[in-house]
Amino acid sequence: xxxxxxxxxxxxxxxxxxxxxxxxxxxxxxxxxxxxxxxxxxxxxxxxxxxxxxxxxxxxxxxxxxxxxxxxxxxxx
Amino acid sequence: xxxxxxxxxxxxxxxxxxxxxxxxxxxxxxxxxxxxxxxxxxxxxxxxxxxxxxxxxxxxxxxxxxxxxxxxxxxxxxxxxxxxxxxxxxxxxxxxxxxxxxxxxxxxxxxxxxxxxxxxxxxxxxxxxxxxxxxxxxxxxxxxxxxxxxxxxxxxxxxxxxxxxxxxxxxxxxxxxxxxxxxxxxxxxxxxxxxxxxxxxxxxxxxxxxxxxxxxxxxxxxxxxxxxxxxxxxxxxxxxxxxxxxxxxxxxxx
Numbered sequence: 001x002x003x004x005x006x007x008x009x010x011x012x013x014x015x016x017x018x019x020x021x022x023x024x025x026x027x028x029x030x031x032x033x034x035x036x037x038x039x040x041x042x043x044x045x046x047x048x049x050x051x052x053x054x055x056x057x058x059x060x061x062x063x064x065x066x067x068x069x070x071x072x073x074x075x076x077x
Numbered sequence: 078x079x080x081x082x083x084x085x086x087x088x089x090x091x092x093x094x095x096x097x098x099x100x101x102x103x104x105x106x107x108x109x110x111x112x113x114x115x116x117x118x119x120x121x122x123x124x125x126x127x128x129x130x131x132x133x134x135x136x137x138x139x140x141x142x143x144x145x146x147x148x149x150x151x152x153x154x155x156x157x158x159x160x161x162x163x164x165x166x167x168x169x170x171x172x173x174x175x176x177x178x179x180x181x182x183x184x185x186x187x188x189x190x191x192x193x194x195x196x197x198x199x200x201x202x203x204x205x206x207x208x209x210x211x212x213x214x215x216x217x218x219x220x221x222x223x224x225x226x227x228x229x230x231x232x233x234x235x236x237x238x239x240x241x242x243x244x245x246x247x248x249x250x251x252x253x254x255x256x257x258x259x260x261x262x263x264x265x266x267x268x269x270x271x272x273x274x275x276x277x278x279x280x281x282x283x284x285x286x287x288x289x290x291x292x293x294x295x296x297x298x299x300x301x302x303x304x305x306x307x308x309x310x311x312x313x314x315x316x317x318x319x320x321x322x323x324x325x326x327x328x329x330x331x
Contacts, residue, residue, distance in 0.1 A: 016123065017123075017126045017195070018195065019194040036093045041100050041104060042100070049107070049108055049112045049115050050119060050191070052196075052197070052200065055108065066094055
């Protein structure tokens, strides 16, 4: 299994059993580290489905992912 | 000389953005139609986590006698406050009896599966659902008596309880000292904000009760701040008993 998939699974379990001040920064870190970490969007949705009524954290993930795309491209070139 | 073309990908970053939006739309559909199924699927994980945490807690209790005594003291104080209110409520009901408005029934006990800070919102997930007779709009109480929230979603074996301290949520209540009606505004993390006219007497430790015939403790005033030029007092209140510790709730229809 690669690190990306392992991180996704760890984040999913983190959402279920760890405090939010651990799994939310970990989610942000994964979005920054992995290129187009769309799995982060799924994790954001899981947070919203399990604990909330809105789509705040999924929207936050989407925004972070979109912001990271041009930043990564600029760093690469 | 032969140079490699630079910025070959320039302008091509719209494809991943489109893919992300597709996942987002899919997620919204999932959120709308399968949230109950997902929560039901995760419930065994929460149960296992709670079981393991309880075992670990019992083991750790040997080394935390002082902390345990403080928690027990707090719990007993809350229970005393709740019993005082119930006694007052019973006396009022006896003086002016009206059918169907008496003290509350026993309610449905439910174990808390997930609570803040696990949940980033002020939400509890409890292990009682439709099968146990829980319905949307039912009220959630701490075992010691204080009222803390309302059932927002009900699934087959679990329910979601939204605390009154959730940001953006407001609740009509009464300041016990002079029976002043106030609006509790949720500030997150078990905190409330109340704005009262500067003439209203409020001090730290005052109790805030629900504005119904069976008054229940909802919050305790923590601090009061006011500038000399202000017309209003800014009162901060906290949920009694805290929102990070409860392991059991009582669900009642009112």
